[in-house]
Amino acid sequence: MRVLVVGAGGVGSAAAGIACRRDFFTRYVVADYELARANRVVDSVADDRFVAARIDASDAGAVAELCRAHGITHVLNAVDPRFVLPVFEGAHAAGADYLDMAMSLSHPHPDEPYRKTGVKLGDDQFAAAAAWAAAGRLALVGIGVEPGLSDIFAKYAAEHLFARIDEVGVRDGGNLEVEGYEFAPSFSVWTTIEECLNPPVIYERGRGWFTTEPLSEPEMFDFPGGIGPVECVHVEHEEVLLIPRWVDAGRVTFKYGLGREFIEVLRTLHKLGLDRTEPVQVGNARVSPRDVVAAVLPDPATLGDKMTGKTCAGTLVRGLGKDFKPREVYLYHLVDNEWSMREYGSQAVVWQTAVNPVIALELLAAGTWHGTGVLGPEAFDPQPFLDKLIEYGSPWEMREQ
Numbered sequence: 117m118r119v120l121v122v123g124a125g126g127v128g129s130a131a132a133g134i135a136c137r138r139d140f141f142t143r144y145v146v147a148d149y150e151l152a153r154a155n156r157v158v159d160s161v162a163d164d165r166f167v168a169a170r171i172d173a174s175d176a177g178a179v180a181e182l183c184r185a186h187g188i189t190h191v192l193n194a195v196d197p198r199f200v201l202p203v204f205e206g207a208h209a210a211g212a213d214y215l216d217m218a219m220s221l222s223h224p225h226p227d228e229p230y231r232k233t234g235v236k237l238g239d240d241q242f243a244a245a246a247a248w249a250a251a252g253r254l255a256l257v258g259i260g261v262e263p264g265l266s267d268i269f270a271k272y273a274a275e276h277l278f279a280r281i282d283e284v285g286v287r288d289g290g291n292l293e294v295e296g297y298e299f300a301p302s303f304s305v306w307t308t309i310e311e312c313l314n315p316p317v318i319y320e321r322g323r324g325w326f327t328t329e330p331l332s333e334p335e336m337f338d339f340p341g342g343i344g345p346v347e348c349v350h351v352e353h354e355e356v357l358l359i360p361r362w363v364d365a366g367r368v369t370f371k372y373g374l375g376r377e378f379i380e381v382l383r384t385l386h387k388l389g390l391d392r393t394e395p396v397q398v399g400n401a402r403v404s405p406r407d408v409v410a411a412v413l414p415d416p417a418t419l420g421d422k423m424t425g426k427t428c429a430g431t432l433v434r435g436l437g438k439d440f441k442p443r444e445v446y447l448y449h450l451v452d453n454e455w456s457m458r459e460y461g462s463q464a465v466v467w468q469t470a471v472n473p474v475i476a477l478e479l480l481a482a483g484t485w486h487g488t489g490v491l492g493p494e495a496f497d498p499q500p501f502l503d504k505l506i507e508y509g510s511p512w513e514m515r516e517q
Contacts, residue, residue: 117141117481118187120212122173122203123194124148125304126417126466127217127260129157131194133460134467134474134508136161140481145186147171160461173199179206188212190480192473196306197221201240204255208244213253213480215473217260218307219354222314225327229315233325236317237357241490249489256476259493261429261449262288262370263354264472265505269431269447269512270355272498274363277445281365281435286355287446289339289346289373290427292453292464294419299381302419302427302465305410309391312372312382316350319360319368330386331379335371339428340515341450346373362494366435385409420463423453427464432517444517451510459509468510475504 119141121128125148132146147169148154154168167186172178173195179202183191191207193200193216200220207214219238226234241257248255258264266286274281294300301308315327331349338345353370360368374382385391390409395402430448437443453464460467476493479485485496493501505512 117477118143118145118189119192119477120145120147120183120186120188120190121192121194122147122171122179122199124150124154124157125194126415126463127470128194129160129417130460130462130466130470131192131474132157132161132166133462134471135477136163136166138474138478140478141165143167143186143188145169145182145188147182149173174202176202176206176209179203180209183207183210183212190215190477192477193217194470196304197310198306204241204244208248208251208253208255211251211253214255215259215476216257217264217469217473219257219263219357221310222352224315230327230329233317233327236325237352237354245490252488254480254487255490256480257490257492258354258358259473259476260469261472262286263358264493265449265512266355266429266431267358267493268498268501270359270363270365270433271494271496272502273431273433273445273447274365275498277437278433278435278443279438279440281363281433283367283369283432283434284359284363284365285368285432285434286353286370286430287337287339287348287373287432288371288429289337289343289348290425290464291343291346292423292425292427295422295424297414297422299378300414300419302416302423302463304416305413306406309382309385309406309409311353312351312374313386313391314352316352316370317356318350319356319365321366325357331374331382333371337371337373339373339430340446340448340513341426341428343426343428347376347379348373349379358492359494361492416463417466420453420457420461423463425464426450426452427468429468446515446517447512448515449505449510449512471505471508471510475501475508478504
């Protein structure tokens, strides 16, 4: 296997730190628009299988050219969702398989954005599924932690724990704090704004996909690992678009444990128009308000030594167990920032995201997972993945509710 990782930010650098301990690949190219950043990642792993390259992720032709130059078999997209389609298309043009952790962007319904879906997350990628299948190539979409591990939990529950699933509810939360900052998101703020302020999607059997108001239906969810209760609200997320394609569930939701302060900051950004992506004229320049917000906030990849606490990603499943009695479980994965920094030098959120595509690459290299077309994590056997997570030293857990 010869891997190209597009993006040397927090997740891309964490993935390199995890992958360098494994032997399933012979070449690992770290590419970024800023060559210096890619070089820093390669220097940090000190492994001659790794090389750095410069790439413009907005240019599908450049992605294809870099793939051909290095004989790449698998492309891992570790840049923000704006660049999903050119990286996706470049991999296909080069005859490489493709993985990402966030899917192609949505576009709200033009008339009723808080009732009806418009272009959904991943629609542009699923539209290309026949072409990928015809080429004998695989695009494994949404294989981070959420989406990714959360979807695998849903598939595991369907296969091993439940006779009937009434609801799958992904719940993400943590108690991470960043010393010296009043507001410092632990993940890409561009992506955070996108998923939190777009119309959230809900799935119901018999109704299909529909939307609701951003940050709606707050609930207090008690997270494990000493995190405790965190206010969770609806946000747009890929699991709701992926899980119903492969798991028979009565309802699918995603709620993010943002906490009251974070929610109010997001609402203020929206009121001021600072969540907009369309450039506005500022003096002699045209700039995107959202890009300005991202520019004035710290890079999440640099926050690890200032962070304390844990992050929890998990999937709540309700229905009838294999004995046909009511059952409710929370399958989850905890990462302590102290552990991830000590063991890998990566802060908890980016490490928890990055470990999942590395495991998927290893399963694909071994032939344990295989397929063609555009597929989500739910299309594969969940057990080998969950076993690998334990092997990698970061086990998953389950709580009966």
